[in-house]
Amino acid sequence: MRTVLKVVDNSGAKKVMCIQALKGKKGARLGDTIVASVKEAHPNGKVKKGKVVYGVVVRAAMQRGRCDGSEVKFDDNAVVLVDKQGQPIGTRVFGPVPHELRKKKHVKILTLAEHIA
């Protein structure tokens, strides 16, 4: 709630603010879906400022444990905008994305990504 995340796809938005984490009482982590409101957007993009969108968290500053004992954490909090069915709105994803998305059934975002951490 109220976390401002960076948008790393070319959907037009630049910053969104989380208004709800869809799963989990303690908040959304890496790989979870959130409901967010667009706070800053590019002038001609697919989403406009003030729109309520869904997003998938692709980078989080909080470390996430992997099953072999290692942990991953990134420098920033980033999100990729999706629609309600889980289809990404943008066509490219910038920056590294972690493997956790595969397990969470976000293979589409992984295919659009340029680098997989």
Added chain:
Amino acid sequence: MWAALRSRSSSSPFSSLHPWKQGIAVPPGLNLTAFSSSSITTNKAFLSLQEIQTVLNDVRADDVKVLSVPNTHADWADYVVLATGRSTWHVKNIAQALIYKAKQKQKGVDRKVLPSVEGQEEGKWIVIDSGKIIVHALDEKAREYYNLESLWTTETSQKDPNPELEKAFVKIRPKNNSKKPVRKVA
């Protein structure tokens, strides 16, 4: 802003093999160690390239393309297959046919592992993840919107070094604004 990986010393049996990278849809209650031993041997659930091509021919999918994965994606998949459906129903049908083929291949096994499917309800873009091979079934509008071929064919050619990464490791000398003359280190 790159990932900081901190791995503790792990003496786990699957430390050399990354199960999540291979996309095995692990059911939540399953013991990971037992599963990894079976994944080293050829798992019946994974469809081979030939089988996928025959299935796509049967379903009459348009514009089937097989791409080998570029370097950045290389460790979690080997091949990517793109197929177009003429309508959403056709796209869903392609997905159903592939799952049916996987089920048939595993007849007699008591625990079936199915390839994971995404986007099943909306037939715009369905991804079927079967280990080394990932099949994307799109409809025509989605195909030109996402333009996946240009994403992967240009990726193999260009591998330009990331300027941010280079800057991150350079030590920057702070600017000396003091009036004192700089002492030359002998």
